[in-house]
Amino acid sequence: MQIKELATVEQILEEFETIQFLYPNMTVEKYKSFLEDMIPKSYKQVAVFENDKCVGLTGFWFGTKLWTGKYIEIDNFIVHPDYRKKGIGKLISSYIDQKATELNCTCIVLDAFTGNFPAHKFYYNLGYVPRGFHFIKTIDENGFS
Structure with missing residues (x-):
């Protein structure tokens, strides 16, 4: 297994197929436009390859927040369905740590979405604990992926 940090739009777009496991309706065009907005704001990806x-x-x-100081936020944790339960998630988590x-x-x-119980168990096992609620107010539901 090889771990790579992806930092450019081009590098991240090469792994578009993987993002579709979580967002099957995502288009390349929409993904690219999101990345072009996100990358200048410190967004990167870490990927595992076999x-x-x-x-x-x-x-x-x-980033930095008043309540935490410096922090890393994980966004869209995805493991290929054929490779789940094989330690890929732990490799990614260790890299982030x-x-x-x-x-x-x-x-x-x-x-983690409230109904995603397998993710909750995974994160608990890695030492994560819920600290609060993430509230949202939907302005445009059509904008969700």
Whole structure:
């Protein structure tokens, strides 16, 4: 297994097929436009490859908030269905942990949908705990992926 950090629109677009496991209706055009907005705001991805095939990835952001100081936020954690339960998620998580340490972060944060119980179990097993609720107010439902 090989781990790579993806930082450009071109690098990230090469793994578009993987993002479609989570967002099957995502178009390349929409994804590219999102990336062009996100990358200048510190967005990157870390991906795991087996024989040049992307078998898992997550996006992440680096920032500072008043309540945490420096932090990393995990965004869209995806493991190819054929590679689940094979340690790919732990490899990605370990990479993010190391990155957070290198950047002197106080914590790593993420959102998991309330009904995604397998994800909750995975994150609990990695030492994550719920700290609050992430509230949203929908302005345009058609804009969701």
